[in-house]
Amino acid sequence: VRTLCVEKAKFEGLNIVQPKMKRDDRVKARKMIGSVSTALQIGKRKGSTPPDMCAITGHKRVLAYQKTAEDRQMISKGLKDNKILSEVVGLTQQQCNQVVDGTHLIEVPQGTHVFKKGDLGTALFIVQEGLLKVDLVTFEVVLRIGDTFGELALLYDEPRTATIEATRDCRLWVLPRTMFKDMLQSTAVLKAKEHSMMLHQVPVIREQVDLALLSVLAGALEETVLDKDEFLCVRGEDEGMLFLIVSGFCTVTDHDEDDEGKTGLLKGDWVGEKQLADMVPATRTVVVKSEKATVLALDNYHFDLVRQASQDHTVLQQVRALNGSAQEVSNWLKKRRASTTQRRPSTISERGVPLRQIKDFDTVGALGEGNFGLVLLLRDKETREEYALKGLNKQHLEQEKQEAMVKNERNVLAVLDSPFIIHMHGCFHDSHFVYFLLEVALGGELFDIYNDYNLWGKADKAQFYIACVALGLSHIHSKHIVWRDLKLENCLVNSQGYAKLTDMGIAKMVTGKTYTVCGTADYFAPETLKQVGHNRAADWWALGVMLFIMMAGHSPFDAPEVTQIYKNIIKGLSKVQFPAAFPPEAEECVRSLCRKKPEE
Known part of the structure; x- marks a missing residue:
């Protein structure tokens, strides 16, 4: 056997391989919504939790314990040493003191799990006494006095990524997410009072x-x-x-x-x-x-x-x-x-076209498959018009506590009417499914088009698609709605080649600012992570990130770990290296959209 060998550096120097985005866990859509499911889970616990048990963790609570000066100092140091809280959230000393006040103490006996991989995260922990081990499958990490863990649960609702077990009897300080969010929003409340006084003049x-x-x-x-x-x-x-x-x-x-x-x-x-x-x-x-x-x-x-x-x-x-x-x-x-008030007609029958049943359509084929059901291509037997039918399984929606998201998407789509947003022709249901009858976009996802046709770095294509998205965003914002889920995967292309925005499940009608952390990690704006409240500026930030990805083939804040992505986002574009082939006009556009201060 004879082989030819080429060194990696020389192969890369040939420039014969174009960058290709991957659908990994960081770039794929991750709906990180902390309000509904967390409230439901905590609410269930509260109904049956004895007074000496922690409703957040299910472990025994240490009652009538007064924090000493040493306790407060240790908790404060742990918070300041935590990279998420110090570098991403950026806690001030005053906020740090409020956090210390909001913690309570629990006991975890030796051999007991604090939580298991896959459990819903709702709190941060600080070790006061004992030792714990973190089971990361391939290796273990030991946690000692003063160490913090579980901090991502303060930002959003996501399952725990590791199992943590007490190897000795432990006492842990617990900071619930609800307490943490209340503390962060207290600053906004004070500012709102000041603004109220100005308005009253x-x-x-x-x-x-x-x-x-x-x-x-x-x-x-x-x-x-x-x-x-x-x-x-x-x-x-x-x-x-x-x-x-x-x-x-x-x-x-x-x-x-x-x-x-x-x-x-x-x-x-x-x-x-x-x-x-x-x-x-x-x-x-x-x-x-x-x-x-x-x-x-x-x-x-x-x-x-x-x-x-x-x-x-x-x-x-x-x-x-x-x-x-x-x-x-x-x-x-x-x-x-x-x-x-009179609303815009939101179903076929209201617009003067008879509302038909599923049997009145021919099924042409399947367009895609999602977490909750299928998307089918239908053709009206009489008019021969084609539609996309998104069917969502009711049982699955109920199991995943996503009914509210579906209702929200229906309500949002009912008020939107733009040539750059997928149009909802009707919404109905039967005993098993909820159906959305939507405008069809046979070109597929913009993400797939960029990969299949190798459009990364093509300035003229990026300029056209960004213009389509910007027009769609402007319409969304004109209805006082913040989308919060802009990304290549949520832009569909129709048969004429125009991009249209889709998937409004986590869009929200907002007065002022909203505080829920949701969306996709790579597209988060700094104010979203800091939880100081975000508005439509977060959508424009995401548009700047999307333009960078279209031109560079990767996210400007890319990193192996989610926590590092967050830290990169907080730093902004000051440390981001734009590729040499990046057009100056495109770079200026990205920097104008991705401002660290949203008011700018």
Whole structure:
């Protein structure tokens, strides 16, 4: 046998192999949703948990134990030494103290598992006494006094990746995810109160909005940072918008003849009161004159939402009885408005086309298979129109606690109507399945197209597809919805070659910001990981990541471990090496979309 050998370095130097993305665990969709399943699991435990047992872990709780100064110091050090909490979340000293206050002590006897691989993660642990071993199948790790483990459970709902067993009697400090999230959001609550005070200074808001609903308006504010000589608003444009100055200095350069307002705007000033109240264009042009200016923007949609509610005594009573957060009250008001106003037709029958049964279609073939069922290509026997039918198994949905996600996707698709988003023609069900009758896109996933036709690094193709996605995103955001699941796999291509967005299961109608960590790790924005609240800026960040992947063939934050991916994301693009062949215009676009500060 004769063989020819080529050294790896020389082979790579030939440049005959193009980069090819892989569908690995990091790039594939991972729905990381911590609110529903966790609440259900904890809720079940609480109903049957004795008082001396920890409802989070199921282990014995040490009651009437007072933390000593040494305990607090050890817990604090453990938190600061944890790379996820220090480098990704970036806990301040004040937050660290709050976390220490929120921990409680449990006992785990020798030979007992703290948790097993595959268990739902809901808390972080810090070792106070004893030894534990981490079973990673191929090797073991020993945990000692002061060590922390289970920190990813604080970020999102994902099964444990290893089994941890006490090799000696142990005492562990437990930090529940719910406590951790409450602590992180407390900062946002304080900022919302400050913004509420600023809003209350605006006469039209003070006169027409009830104090009980002021927090809803504060939650709807969108923060933006403008550079010197940028326009805050332009005369004849910015219809229905109010702008409040948080910092910086702005001047009025153009205005209507009858506009006699201030010509210099400082912190606490505002512009656009008439715009907001009457849904009219701006009467002034305002330009930033300081190096930077931080501005809060409020739109007429949210103002009108709370103004109408403020005028209805019954609604105000219901809001007070609800006693919920600003986001909860806002969502309740939106649902109430939707139920009392005419909605866009969302089924075939409502659009004047008879709603048919499954037997009225011919099954052409299978388009794909998902976690909960099949996607079939159907052809209407009468019209010969083709549709995609997504069938979701009800039993499987119930087992996986995904009913709410399906209802959410139906509700979101019902309000979207864009040539760059997969259209829902109808939604119905039988005893076994829930069906979505959707617009068909026979080109398949953009991810597969890039792999099959080796489009990585092709600037003209990336430019076209990014434009399609940007138009789809703009429509989604115009409906006050944040998608949170943008990636190549969720972009389908139709027979004309246009990209269309699909899979709205974790999209959310948002007033202001949302705090749930969900989506795909490589596309997370820094504010999503830090859990300081994210809005539509997170979708634009994901678009920048997607453009980088299309041009480079890999994620800008790629790493072997998820924790390192998170740390790379927090660092932003400052340490990312753009390939030499990356066009300058594309690099500028990526850097503009992927800003570490979303308000920029």
